[in-house]
Amino acid sequence: MxxxxxxxxxxxxxxxxxxxxxxxxxxxxxxxxxxxxxxxxxxxxxxxxxxxxxxxxxxxxxxxxxxxxxxxxxxxxxxxxxxxDQDAHDRAEADLASAREAEAQNVAEAKKKANEAAAATAKAAADAKKKKAAAAEKAAAETKKKAAAAKAEATAKAKATRKAADAQAAKVREQEAKSARAAEKAREKKESAKPKAPKVTANTYYKNCTAVRNAGADPIYKGDPGYSRKLDRDGDGVACE
Structure with a gap:
């Protein structure tokens, strides 16, 4: 220039x-x-x-x-x-400097507000995320609690079922034992009502099962006096059953 x-x-x-x-x-x-x-x-x-x-x-x-x-x-x-003149020029320069300073302040204020808004948005997002995580954790804990309660209930029901089954089985066993005792008593009573079997020897012979029953010797087992194959029709070793 x-x-x-x-x-x-x-x-x-x-x-x-x-x-x-x-x-x-x-x-x-x-x-x-x-x-x-x-x-x-x-x-x-x-x-x-x-x-x-x-x-x-x-x-x-x-x-x-x-x-x-x-x-x-x-x-x-x-x-x-x-x-x-000089005074007017100086005032104009001062006004221009003030305007620039005010503009700079406005820019700084706007930037500050923008940063504060961004920080508020970030905080809101973080709070929302934290709240969502807490809700998810609470829901998971609730689900776990319900699952534990359901498992405990199922275990209690299974235990009650087993107890009832065991009680029923014990009742059946007791009934069977009672029936067995009654049958044993009936058999003993029947045996005691039978006439005493005659004294038999190795040479004892029965013509048929009627004779064996009349003699009170039924049934006759294989190897006992009076046993013969013709009296044992099914061949199971027991004659005149």
Whole structure:
């Protein structure tokens, strides 16, 4: 960037108009190269800065200097570029800095709120997950408890069934034993009612089973006196059953 300064002496007072970065480019038609030329301002300036305040200017980087004082080319409330004095320029710069600071604060506040919202969302998700896990754990414990109760009930029923079956079996065994004792008594009674068998010898002979029964010797087992194969019809070793 080049800087052009134009000075004009009027009534012994010098005003300087400073243009920052206002070079202009022209093309050399002979060789096609681009040539840079220093910008120049050919105008007559009034002798004091105050007379320029409020007048239009061209570039927001222009500065008009007189001694230690300056005019600046700033945008007004409508956006038009006009000359302003040092105080107005400083106020504008301060307002701009305040606006930037406020914007930065707004951005920071928005970021903070976004982070807080994200944290709240994450916390809500974590709480929901924790609540869901607790509910699942509670449901699992309830299911386990019900299963244990059902198993205990089934075990109790099976035990009661076995006890009833054992009692029934014991009752049957007792009945069978009672029946066996009754049968034994009946047999003993029958045996005692039979006439005493006659004394037999090795030569005892019975014509038929009627004779054996009349003699009170029935039944006759194989090997006993009076046994013969003809009296043992089924051949099982017991005659006159």
């Amino acid at each position: 080049s800087r052009g300064i134009v000075g004009k002496s009027i009534a012994g007072v010098v005003l300087a108009l400073t243009l920052v970065g206002c070079s202009m480019a022209t093309a050399d038609p002979g060789n096609g190269d681009t040539l840079l030329e220093e910008a120049a301002v050919a105008e007559t300036l009034p002798a004091d800065l105050a007379s320029h305040v409020g007048q239009s200017c061209e570039f927001d980087y222009q500065v008009m200097t007189q001694g230690a004082a300056n005019n600046y080319c700033d945008a007004d409330s409508t956006g038009a570029l006009v000359w302003v």
